[in-house]
């Protein structure tokens with residue numbers, strides 16, 4: 244029995260994410276919540292022939308009910324990024340939305356695992372943590388910022404220049420944060436030997452860091468990544484749920500490093516320093532974070548990558564403080 248709530252289910256990310264999770268046979272109950280249009284989305288998706296029950300919850304009045312008795316809450320609610328807008332411009336609007344939703348989860352399902360998609364993730368995750376602390380239900384092992392799209396882009400973009408690579412199985416650890424130069428792909432630790440030149444590494448790194456902008460520009464004012472983000476969100480949710488059911492699953496994700504202080508030592512030495520949050524590969528378990536996965540061959544990390552980590556850490560520190568002080 245796994246109950247999942249999607250908060251912001253009628254949006255550009257929320258709708259395809261809801262559909263993909265309707266196809267996930269490990270889910271028994273799917274609660275779709277939004278402040279607009281969600282009854283139609285839920286009715287539509289509920290006809291898909293899998294066994295889960297889909298329920299619609301519309302507006303503040305039904306928020307508490309939407310997040311009661313749930314195991315996992317996924318939050319793609321917010322406003323999308325428009326051309327010229329950085330993820331951080333979104334902060335003020337989305338921060339308030341995330342705060343309200345996490346308050347409701349804390350009150351009604353204090354043990355739920357929370358996966359935040361709403362940007363800027365570097366700040367919205369610390370906001371969620373502060374809300375949970377204030378409510379007395381904070382467990383750093385159960386709070387995640389979804390960075391799966393950065394990992395997905397890394398694998399796919401490598402394949403664009405190395406067609407012999409399988410994009411679906413290639414793994415590139417992506418660490419740091421979830422915006423621009425806070426995103427650090429460690430191409431030197433990729434699961435396949437890539438033999439990339441320094442120019443290719445620089446170009447790929449930049450493309451992975453700013454991949455979201457390609458979508459924003461191509462959509463020409465109509466928003467930011469939705470379909471690939473929904474795919475990434477569904478993949479992350481599937482990993483969390485499989486781990487809940489006892490499988491060992493590794494996913495890179497943005498977490499409070501307090502979730503595994505011992506395991507965080509390696510990433511702190513690599514450049515995370517004293518930061519309280521960082522994206523790292525995480526072994527998931529039934530209770531959320533089981534352990535931070537140690538990077539295999541961390542001594543292979545290049546000077547270019549180390550420099551990128553230090554640039555990321557500086558920006559992240561500001562982003563995190565913005566969230567903590569919201």
Ligand code: APR
Nearest residue numbers: 251253254255256277278319320321322323324340361362
């Ligand atoms: N509670 C629930 N849902 C809300 C709330 C709220 N307080 N405020 C807004 N929403 C809903 C909107 O009604 C909409 O259906 O969130 C949905 C957002 O959908 P879109 O505007 O289509 O935005 P989308 O492209 O899905 O992006 C959402 O994810 O990646 C991030 O940067 C992106 O922060 C943005 C978020």
